[in-house]
Amino acid sequence: MSIKRRSFIKKAGVYGSGLMAANAASMMFTKRASAAKEITTTFMKSGTYDLAAESIENSFEKETGIDLEIITSPWAVLNQNHIADLTTGTGEFDVMSGEFWIASVFNHMLPLDGYVNNSGYGSTIINRLWEPGPSNFFNGKRIGVPHSADAYSIIYRKDIFEKYNIDPNWTTWKEYLYTANQLKNVLKGQDIAPISFAWGAPDQAAAIFLGAYDGMMVNSKGEYELEKDKAIAALNLMMDTANYGPSNAKALSIDESNAVFLDGKAATLICWPSFVRSSADKNSESNVVGKWELGNWPGPGFPMVSAWNLFISKYSSDPDSAWKWIEYHGDSERSKQFMEDFGIGSPHRTTYEDKALLRKHGHDYPGMLSNLSKAKSLPWIFEAYEVFFRNVGELMSGNQSSSETVDIVHEAWSSIKVPAALIETAESQGLKG
């Protein structure tokens, strides 16, 4: 088939014009569509926070007309994504779920005081969680509002304690270890360990240490430092707890440690309650339904808090819509529902005062409120934390003494700069020398 040149040019011209018209039209429609509000939010992929956010995505979009994209990632990746996004000024995320781990990039977050004052947000939040530390601040301005709260806790088998007439009301770690020793004696030959804890999860090592340590974490010069004698005592106590664990205690991950308790193979569990409570009350997932209670976190230190905050990135193109999502997600009634459905610790006082919920969760909520009321957040960045938990791992492996551990940690910390936001956090929580 031969094509004449003139005919070809004519046809090419027609087709080309048609393509250009179609392209221009699609660009016009795209521009109209993109005028609709859109925001992106992040949450930790955990089977709790992520699912909770996704459960209200459609209703939020319907009620506000704001298009919401939820991005979830495992903890370490989530923090890496946030730091990379903010330090490069990419601005992919409008609302970020995070906490003190990303303190080095707090200067990239939008102050929220204006939004908070105008909306009255925070009036029902537990006082301790609304203060600097669990709530994130930078240069004296609020940049984060807690949307969930968890504090390291000890849950115990009240049936075992009642059966053997053992007192679960410890107030110090020494008392708790005394209790563990009692349990060890009465549970001999029963394949039930006195304590289950994720000793094998390297980044959880600090939980027991912080409960037993009541010294400074940042010195008066704004540098990372521990009080050596107190730190050594706390580390030694932490080592002792592993003697009361199951046979593979030092290899247990968080999930494995929780499973030991849920299977009925441990009398007490040192844990993040958010990861356990939901399963612990379901017959299909636990052998301890109706048999457990959330106890007191022993001192003289404090329970580590996991108060996930929601921040608005300074690079967000629509901070007003971002705040609407924060308000919607952080609503006190919604938080109550999240706690019921997903086990996520609510930061609102009203959750723990709700009579109907207390009837159902009397074994959990009072203890949780008590622990949250004394919880503190760490003034450590990733780098400082990694040095700490790796050296605790060396200590647990018998490669160095507690004294050497503190010395090595101090030496490594000497080259790490403490972000200004975390010096403020330490000072506000009484952790600064």
Add this chain to the structure above:
Amino acid sequence: MKNKEWKSYSILISPTVIFVIFLQFYPLAYSFYISFQEWALTSSQIPQGFNYLKNYNDILNDSVFHRAVKNSLIITITSVFFQIVLGVILAYLTIGSTWTIRFIRTILILPMVIAPVAAGTLWRMLFNSRSGLINHLLIKVGIVGPEWLSDQTWAVISVIILDIWQATPFVLLVVVAGISSIPKDFQESASIDGASRFQTFLRIDLPILVPLLLIVFLFRFMDSLLNMDSVYSLTFGGPGYGTYTLTFYIYTLGLRNFNFGDASAASWIFMFFSIIFISLIFYLQKKYEN
């Protein structure tokens, strides 16, 4: 090729060549530049100035770096040695083209196609000293299994086992191909002269396979040294610094601490020693062939 033709071809392939050079060498050059800069991303969005050899000095004097190098060498040398020995043995056991042999060879190759993270997660469950399959089977034969993942020595052995399991199929495939290319006449002549199968392997097959094994050794050594995914999912570099490898160290510096200056310096130190090692292998190979 005529000059004119060569000129046309050069013009046609030059965009691709330029693109590949840019893609390959620009990141290398930039990371080399960064390795002499003071730059932590959390402090500044741009490099904060030339700091001479400070980054290199800090890395080379870091006890954690020394530990990471030691762990990497122990894990890599041990696992690669066993991969090659096992790979050669399995290759000889699965020579042939019968249906059964091909089926067995396919099964043996399967570990190679599993993602390293999935492999690490799977073996983490197997190594669980309380509920894992390995200790359960060991108990059946009267052996009390160790704390695979909570003891530093056994954690290293766990990483080595995982690496051997996943990488031996690659050696198997390459050696099978190498054996198939050995002229049958040599083996027949040796057999006629009264050589046993093992003597034939030692005196005929192995010398022919050595250059191939050197290349396999090179690939496996570099691959094992660069492996991070399975260590991350199996032990997370622990307990303590027990299985903390060089790549884990660089990953932590760059992508957890966001210290790009130090991470680049550590990468280039790694690159420097890799270049020396690769050159040595090529030199040995050439010397052997000559």
